[in-house]
Amino acid sequence: IKIKITEIPIPVGFAAAFEGERVRKEDTFAEFGGSRTTAWELVKMREISEVEDHKIEIIGPDIDTLEPNGGRLPLAILVEVAGKNMQQDFEPVMERRIHYFANYTEGVMHLGQRDIIWIRISKSTYEAGFRLKHIGEVLYAKMLDEFGSIVDKVQVTIITDKDKVEKLLNEIAKPIYEARDARLAGLTDESVDTFYSCLLCQSFAPAHVCIVTPERLGLCGAVSWLDAKATKELNPAGPCQPIEKGECADEVKGSWPTVDKAVSELSHGATTKVNIYTIMEDPMTSCGCFECICGIMPEANGVIIVNREYSGITPLGMTFGELASTTGGGVQTPGFMGHGRHFITSKKFLYADGGLARVVWMPKELKEALKDKLQQRAKEMGIDNFYDMIADETVGTDPDTVVEFLTKVGHPALTMDPML
Numbered sequence: 001i002k003i004k005i006t007e008i009p010i011p012v013g014f015a016a017a018f019e020g021e022r023v024r025k026e027d028t029f030a031e032f033g034g035s036r037t038t039a040w041e042l043v044k045m046r047e048i049s050e051v052e053d054h055k056i057e058i059i060g061p062d063i064d065t066l067e068p069n070g071g072r073l074p075l076a077i078l079v080e081v082a083g084k085n086m087q088q089d090f091e092p093v094m095e096r097r098i099h100y101f102a103n104y105t106e107g108v109m110h111l112g113q114r115d116i117i118w119i120r121i122s123k124s125t126y127e128a129g130f131r132l133k134h135i136g137e138v139l140y141a142k143m144l145d146e147f148g149s150i151v152d153k154v155q156v157t158i159i160t161d162k163d164k165v166e167k168l169l170n171e172i173a174k175p176i177y178e179a180r181d182a183r184l185a186g187l188t189d190e191s192v193d194t195f196y197s198c199l200l201c202q203s204f205a206p207a208h209v210c211i212v213t214p215e216r217l218g219l220c221g222a223v224s225w226l227d228a229k230a231t232k233e234l235n236p237a238g239p240c241q242p243i244e245k246g247e248c249a250d251e252v253k254g255s256w257p258t259v260d261k262a263v264s265e266l267s268h269g270a271t272t273k274v275n276i277y278t279i280m281e282d283p284m285t286s287c288g289c290f291e292c293i294c295g296i297m298p299e300a301n302g303v304i305i306v307n308r309e310y311s312g313i314t315p316l317g318m319t320f321g322e323l324a325s326t327t328g329g330g331v332q333t334p335g336f337m338g339h340g341r342h343f344i345t346s347k348k349f350l351y352a353d354g355g356l357a358r359v360v361w362m363p364k365e366l367k368e369a370l371k372d373k374l375q376q377r378a379k380e381m382g383i384d385n386f387y388d389m390i391a392d393e394t395v396g397t398d399p400d401t402v403v404e405f406l407t408k409v410g411h412p413a414l415t416m417d418p419m420l
């Protein structure tokens, strides 16, 4: 592969070709987030007078203060932008690009979004002289490069001071993440006449097409329907295109002829039919950056969900990574599907397959993180104490133990219509 080094002043290469590059544990010098340290990223719009163009500030220790073999630090990446045509709706769209810009940097790996990011910097990239300010240089250059039509000034603050990372997470970042979710909360798939496609992940999964609807966010968890809409506004010929819903062919499975047509065209014929509310028949394809995978557990007549952060084994006898390698890559895998964390508590999650009541097992961390929403959604479905009925790794990961637990608590999946 020919690597184009752009004019960004960093000591390593920068090219889309580095995107698929993984930084393995033994090659890692510095690590941030990944549920080991607090780490978050945010793009925030400011007044023109509030932003100093090309200011890159590091608050806290840089990576050369780590032990000779490297180590971990907390991290906050705050990108503040200003411009006449900038709108608040564009913030999450630009924020998602941090993922790509970081991954385009040689020896830098970026996963996740918001406050669940996970970043690694490789030993060789560190040895080449790469420091935190270079992340700032990359983001500065690329934000202006790609969003020059809306942004005139960009400043980047990178914080590794633990107290400050945590304080600003609670004071600035979380309220913004929550406000974004709230803006979406009132919207349903029925209340809009347009869905959006997203092709951003075709760079590594060439046949993958996400269909983004108000009640089903992109499987990366970073592209909501509002974000897709803003992406279209920002970049009319870009990765997100509207799909007029038109007539619905099946409201339960979530099938629209217009969606099928769009998927056919956009996947270059690789996928010709998609049902967006089921995993059993023509489910949506999965790229590689999904936050979670759900997969059928036949013994329990239900599904398990596993999130990327969980490294252990699941009751399906596979880890997240093993499931990801069979589910991802832009192909349809009935019975398995990548999806965003927030989709789990959407009314449209497995809508045609029995909904949330099918979920029999989840890692404890994911279950805890979604606790309130899980309980609320289950209540709407008329199930009390559903949270306590979902098994996790503390109950067990072996199918017999899980089924025994489900039987004991009277999990609804056991008496629902057979999945297979």
Ligand code: SF4
Pocket (backbone or CB within 6 Å): 198, 199, 200, 201, 202, 209, 210, 212, 217, 218, 219, 220, 221, 222, 223, 287, 289, 290
């Ligand atoms: Fe777009 Fe889907 Fe990739 Fe997210 S996972 S960036 S929604 S294609």
Ligand code: ZN
Pocket (backbone or CB within 6 Å): 201, 220, 287, 288, 289, 290
């Ligand atoms: Zn993806």
